[in-house]
Amino acid sequence: MATLTASRSRFFRYASPATFYPLAGRLWPWFAAVAAVLALAGLAIGLLIAPTDATQGDSYRIIFIHVPAAWMSMFIYLVMAFYAVLTFVFQTRLSAMMMRALAPTGAMFTFIALWTGALWGKPTWGAWWVWDARLTSELILLFLYLGFMALQSAIDDTRRADRAGALVALVGVVNVPIIYFSVKWWNTLHQGASVSLTRAPSMAREMLIGMLLMALACWMYSIAVALVRVRALIVERERDAAWLREAGEA
Template sequence: MINWFKYSAPSTFYPLAGKLIPVFWTLAALLGAIGLYISFFVAPTDAQQGEGYRIIFIHVPASWMSMFIYCIMAFWSLLGLTFNTRLSGMMTRALAPTGALFAFLSLWTGALWGKPMWGAWWVWDARLTSELILFFLYIGFMALQAAIDDPRRADRAGALLSLVGVVNVPIIYFSVKWWNTLHQGASVSLTKSPSMATTMLWGMLTMALAFWAYTIAVALMRARTIMLEREGNTEWVQHLPDVKEAA
């Protein structure tokens, strides 16, 4: 069995993450290129929305990521509160800005899609409003972390906030079922076959995988930076080749 606790020590996690980052950047670039190619050159014109529907290829993956990332933050928070490991707080912190970015992109692309199709940049519909709340939760998490000086206390406070806030994720997901929303229902679900052309579906899934790889790469980069910031006075950081090299 793998000793997971060994990898939860920043000193072992740091070099491991360093090896993984280029792998995920390569994956992100490859999948992104294929995804964009499908989005613009393979997927056919939509019968109702013409070429305007192509926003779906980033809108849906960005929205998915904004929800997934929050769930992963809640997962790390739970681990952090249970095992009191330093890594979990660092990972939660490393993920938050990327999650906020995807929540923002989801709202932004949604507005640019809503205007030509619905005639409004924004409506106070359950789906849109709950996604906006998710964006505020990310901002709130980051503000809370920045406001508390002691990193370990900030970690615990942030962990509580992300665990409480995670209740919003199923609300976003099911909002189109529970309420009458202007936002359309799910085109892809776990229980039914998707209600869209297969090429469109493949484009969306490829873009979603590219966003996954991007998220992992950038979150690992940020986690490593947080380790340097927090553990700058420890032996293992001071002996890192990264720190010694440029000196």
């Protein structure tokens, strides 16, 4: 019991902006550096080493950014929902700030996934955009991110913005499966008009390694950017707090 309370208080100590601010300041350069190294390695493998695809030629190489971006777009939304739960359960202000700091990155990856998908679709399917189930769900995910950010920026009171944003993130995450399946069924109803994705051909090992490296790079990049953004949010919100003035940052 005593250890439990101890670890709890330790957890909450890092949930306090005053403790987290310098920690984040120390950590983010490391994450950024690791992201850069991984991205370089991933790109080198993806663009130079991985073999040309038998059916798609070199245009498939876009997956080295497309697939990690698509993964991140969904994963970041899940992480936001997780922080939303923390916001409600523990009333920690930092979790709400993390949620807010992650949203633009999530939206960016969603946009990249859509954009690179379109770039790949043109040579492969002959169209920039097809109303494929996955593409359409991804588009709606982008709308969810935009709605979250629009609401956050429209509310001046930070407590209300945090709580309202957390509620929107939770409602969104509950609805994502419903949206995904309905879009899938919609797709089968309109079979004639759409192009179904062919099964992914068995992937060369180099391709897989390159993709995983890029995914890790995106991951590290997201953490670094979120930490930088959360530091900015802390400065903005705690500008009157004594600890920040002592740190000489405000």
